[in-house]
Amino acid sequence: MDWSDSPEQANFRQEVRAFIQAKLPDPYKPKAGEATGEGEGFAGGWQADRKSTDPKRVATASQWATALADKGWIAPAWPKEYGGAGLSTVEQFIYNQEMAEAAAPSVGGMGVSMLGPTLIVHGSEEQKKEHLSRILSGEVAWAQGYSEPGAGSDLASLQTRAVRDGDEFVINGQKIWTSGAHFADWLFALVRTDPQAPKHRGISFMIMDIKTPGLSVRPLINMGWEHGFNETFFEDVRVPAKNLIGEENRGWYVGMTLLDFERSGIAGAVSYRRGMGEMKEFLGGKGKSFQRQDWNTTRLELADRAIETEVLFNFAFRIVSIQNRGLVPNYEASVNKTFGSELHQRLSRTQSKAWGLYANVWDRTSKYAPMGAAHIHDYVGSVPHSIFSGSNEIQRNVIATRGLGLPRG
Amino acid sequence: MDLGLNEQQELLKNSAREFLENECPETHVREMEEDEKGYSPVLWQKMAEQGWHGLLVPEQYGGAGFDFVDQMVLVEELGRALVPGPYMSSVFGGAVPILEAGSDAQKQEFLPKIAAGELIFTLALTEPSARFDESGIQAKATVSGNDVTINGTKLFVPDAHVADYLIVAARTAKGVTLAIVPTKQDGVKTTVLQTIARDKQCEVVLNGAKGQLLGADGAGWAALAPVIQKYTVAECAYLVGLAQMDFEIAVDYAKERVQFGRPIGSFQAIQHKCADMVTDVDGSRFIMYKAAWSISAGQPAAETSIAVNMAKAWCSEATRRVVAHGQQIHGGIGFTKDYKIQLFYRRQKRAELAFGDADFHRELVAQQLGL
Incomplete structure (x- = not known):
């Protein structure tokens, strides 16, 4: 220890x-x-x-x-x-x-965190040569096309269809939650290449230029009125067969290979701790007038959030300790995800509560917005944290079945 | 940066677990609930032979000279097995205060006997006010040379009925002062309380009780600070072991218990409770070891202090959530006296309350964060 x-x-x-x-x-x-x-x-x-x-x-x-x-x-x-x-x-x-x-x-966004590591393991020499350097130079940004309107937690039921036609695939279907696709140059996607096969075994991993004809990206505005997500539509999108990564129909497994990289989630713990420090500083200085009169309950809630942040730090340290001993984390990463996301939501609730009625103010530039309305934005912005990257319900299933050996339902 | 056990700690953990599975089965825990002494002198001696009583005691005083993190590894196992008896009292309420505040002569006299299991000590700290701060110490003491005379009532003193010595915190003109007080004298009257954990917490009435000074007159509260820190973290370690076992029993039960033609552990309603239990147990373990490491590695006082308060605030509530889930997963059978899970539920409450529950420590965390 x-x-x-x-x-x-x-x-x-x-x-x-x-x-x-x-x-x-x-x-x-x-x-x-x-x-x-x-x-x-x-x-x-x-x-x-x-x-x-x-x-x-x-x-x-x-x-x-x-x-x-x-x-x-x-x-x-x-x-x-x-x-x-x-x-x-x-x-x-x-x-x-x-x-x-x-x-x-x-x-480098998803190019660095997801596509690059996948190419390094599964890409051909030609694919690596073409794409890795352009990620490293910041020349090309990538977006991920996995989820579909009918394939969320049950991702492997995805239906976007790719049909071989000579040395091309023709893609038709729809992706959703394609974060940052409006800033991206290329897209990596999971598509169904064999509808007859069992659902995990008929999927392929494909990459394509986002400007390919027939591919359209439409904004999906979130409840905070921000444009982060998109819907991406495919109408007879022709992608060269050389853009297939790994074997045809093995795309599910290609997409699941990112587990060896550091994934402790330390960044969340750091930002929650820093956020509490910034809030304390603000309250002790120019923000004093914003502090609600019945402060003590909020004060003790903040102490709880600080303690929970310490717990999250330890969960992050545990992941890296396991990896440093040459072992692969099992259920532990799912613990970090559920605990971290739920702490994020509790923290934003506690922090916005500290401002009483002023927590109404959404305009970041308003003189009535404590700390630029950061906490009420976070109160909305933290909502999807328990949903993306495997909902917390799925994560708890993973902890229970893979981690604790409980029988699958 | 490493949150795993080292080789020596693994060895200690495994040998302790094996020993306690043989020597302290559930039947023993139940017997001791109804036993007048509340512990088995035979098991007590066997534990001493394992070197456990003197684990923290330096070799020159007959101990093994392990560090505080190692000691927590052992306490976790004691919590797992719900070992009845005055181990915590004698080690953290006896050996530790003597190590912190004792003269060399006192260390020579008492530590080898504590390590050998020949003497039992306990800490007489709290009073009817049930406060954990300095103002809670109202028993009166007078000091004459090395002799101390004490009048007052100490309450919730663990294992005082079997202890040979009390370490008493009392107030002189100079402030809080510690004394080593033998129990076998007319001025010490002990009454055992019936408690939820069926452990042996006592009312101790001191009526002109005589003892010897431990540390300087008036220096008692400062001397107690590191004692209370270590004892508090030890209660966290006990809770971690207790909660780990409660959780394992519940998961095993969920795999075996069949309703609607399938194990109840295949229902997500149960699975998600189990996932929350492991999160709370693991969270408790690491925040406890962080505090233990902070003490052991001599981290700056302010960091150690808040680490200890955070650990007890978290462990007190997280382990309560765990044992509550443990009961719910067991359904009706868990509510019976015959089934084992309730042993953990009742003992969790004792350790949750010891040295302050989450409300007490949360307030201290808020103060130290400058909130």
Whole structure:
């Protein structure tokens, strides 16, 4: 049992900190006494900045991407031979922790976190050559097409159909919740190539240029009135057969290969802790007038949220400890997801409650908005946290069946 | 950064589990609920032979010289087996305060005998006010040289009826002062209370009780701070072991109990309770070990302090959620005296209350966070 860094880990942490301090562009640095915000959210982050109409945002995104690329840190988890940093799981953990501490946006989005690692395992040499470098240079952003209106938790029932026609596949169907597709250049998708096979065995993993004729992306506005998601429609979309990743009809398994990468969820714990610190600072200074009169109940709720955040930190440390011992986490990652998402929702509720009636104010620029209305935005924004990436009901099923060996229902 | 046990701790855990499965089965736990002493001197001696009583005691005083995290590994196993008796009292209420505040002569005199299981100690801290802070200490003491005379009532003193010595916190003109007080004297009158856990908590009336000074006159509250921290974390470790076992019993039951033609553990309503139980047990384990590590590694005082308060606040409530789910999963059978799960439910409450429940520690967390 040891919560401290080894000398090597401490050195690496110092290196990451020094890099961030020297290279993180000023517009990305948190402002004293203000809320850092809800993290990268659905609508923001690097991929939004690079396609912004504001030249300053584009320049900032580019400056940060260049700094990371020069250091070789766009893709900390990828092996060095593919242009990644080849960091160990503990180093990835420290890297993610320190980036989150500084509220530094990650660069490369799903290209770095999902498509790249999948290509490294399943892609052909040609596919790797064509796509990996363009992810690392920040030239191409990727979006994910998995869910469909009729395939949510039961993802393997997806119906978007791909039919072979010579050296092409013709795709028809619809995807939903395609986050960031309006900023993306390419799409990776799961499509049904064999409707006769058992549902997990008739799916293929395919990549395509998002500008391919017949492919259309339409905004799906969320309950916070933000455009983060999209619906993506396929009408006779012709994709070259060379864009198939891995074997035909083995796409389900190709899509499930991301488990070896660091997935402790440390960034959430860091941002919740930082958010509570920022709130305390605000209440002790310019925000004093916003504090509700009957403060003590909220105060004790905040103490509970701080304790729960400590529990979440430990769950994150546990994942990296397991990986560092050369073992693969079992149900533990699902524990992090359910606990972390439900804590996020409780925290946003507690934090917005602290403002009483002022929690009504949604306009971030209003003089009546405590901390730029960050907490009430988070109260809405945290709603899907218990739904995406495997709903908490599915996660609890996984914990019970895979983790505890209870019989499947 | 590593949240796993080391080799020595694994060894300790496995040997303790094996020993207790043989020596402290459910039948023993039940017998001791109705036993006047509340513990078996035979098992007590066997535990001492394992080196458990002196695990924390340095080798020069007849102990094994393990560190505090190792000690928590053992306490977790004691909680798992619901070991009845004055182990916690004697180690955390006797050896630890003497280690913290005792003179070398007192260490020489008492620690080897505690380690050998020859003497039983307990901490007489709380009073009828049931407060855990300094103002709760109202028993009066007078000091003359090394001798202390005490008048007052101590309440919820564990195992005082079988203890050879009490470590009493009382108030002199100079403030809270500690004394080592032998129980076999006319000035000490002990009455055992009937409690939910059927453990042996006592009312101890001190009427001119004589003892010897432990630490300096007036220095008692400062000396107690690290004792209370360690005892508090030890109660968390006990809760972790207790909750882990309750959870395992419930999951096993859910796999075996058949209704509607299938094991009830195949219903998601039960599965999700089990998933929440493992989350609460694991969360308790790590927040407890974080506090134990903080003590053991000598982290800055402010960090250790809040880590201990966070641990007890969390463990008190999380383990209560676990044992409540344990009862619900068992249905009617769990409510009977004959079935084992209720043993855990009743004992959880004792440890939840010991050294302050979640409300008490949450307030301290809020203060330390500057809220």
